[in-house]
Amino acid sequence: xxxxxxxxxxxxxxxxxxxxxxxxxxxxxxxxxxxxxxxxxxxxxxxxxxxxxxxxxxxxxxxxxxxxxxxxxxxxxxxxxxxxxxxxxxxxxxxxxxxxxxxxxxxxxx
Amino acid sequence: xxxxxxxxxxxxxxxxxxxxxxxxxxxxxxxxxxxxxxxxxxxxxxxxxxxxxxxxxxxxxxxxxxxxxxxxxxxxxxxxxxxxxxxxxxxxxxxxxxxxxxxxxxxxxxxxxxxxxxxx
Numbered sequence: 630x631x632x633x634x635x636x637x638x639x640x641x642x643x644x645x646x647x648x649x650x651x652x653x654x655x656x657x658x659x660x661x662x663x664x665x666x667x668x669x670x671x672x673x674x675x676x677x678x679x680x681x682x683x684x685x686x687x688x689x690x691x692x693x694x695x696x697x698x699x700x701x702x703x704x705x706x707x708x709x710x711x712x713x714x715x716x717x718x719x720x721x722x723x724x725x726x727x728x729x730x731x732x733x734x735x736x737x738x739x
Numbered sequence: 740x741x742x743x744x745x746x747x748x749x750x751x752x753x754x755x756x757x758x759x760x761x762x763x764x765x766x767x768x769x770x771x772x773x774x775x776x777x778x779x780x781x782x783x784x785x786x787x788x789x790x791x792x793x794x795x796x797x798x799x800x801x802x803x804x805x806x807x808x809x810x811x812x813x814x815x816x817x818x819x820x821x822x823x824x825x826x827x828x829x830x831x832x833x834x835x836x837x838x839x840x841x842x843x844x845x846x847x848x849x850x851x852x853x854x855x856x857x858x859x
Contacts, residue, residue: 630801665844667786674834674852675786680845718786720844726798728776728844730786 635731650701651719657700662721664702741765743850757822761835769813779831
């Protein structure tokens with residue numbers, strides 16, 4: 630079974646820019662996988678940031694953006710803030726109505 | 740405003756069947772154009788999509804398919820999850836969530852989550 634890969638951890642300085650990626654153990658992520666990005670803080674349900682590769686969810690600041698970069702889905706945070714320190718998950722459509730989450734990236738802002 | 744609320748036993752014995760229900764308010768579960776999913780998260784670990792149900796069918800995570808059933812009760816505006824032959828590995832917070840046709844990976848409404856522990 631194909632595994633969805635994410636960086637386990639990442640750090641960014643306040644005000645800096647960071648790009649998190651979402652790839653496949655076999656193959657490339659494209660828009661046909663409809664990658665979606667979530668932010669999760671401890672004890673809370675995940676919150677949608679980006680869906681269908683690059684559509685920002687309602688109320689999400691425009692410093693969050695999604696794209697396809699070098700065969701992976703990418704989430705870029707521009708001008709990182711302290712409250713961006715969270716876990717970030719991608720989910721992709723693997724066909725036949727099956728969705729698979731990545732393992733998540735723990736983002737530290739320091 | 741759509742709201743989802745999980746309910747069910749918080750403790751299940753190994754080899755038994757885990758059963759949870761998600762009650763939907765603020766919208767009809769029988770309305771077309773929506774998917775109703777179950778997602779789980781073991782403590783300190785990542786999210787795992789379990790499966791979904793919609794007006795014309797259902798889909799399941801292949802790794803769980805043999806043990807999972809998702810059903811809907813439109814009269815109660817609820818959908819349910821059953822996981823059979825549970826082990827400690829099924830201990831997790833279980834979430835129900837909604838997504839929309841055309842943005843099926845966008846789980847836009849979630850329940851608060853319910854912790855299910857598998858232990859004797």
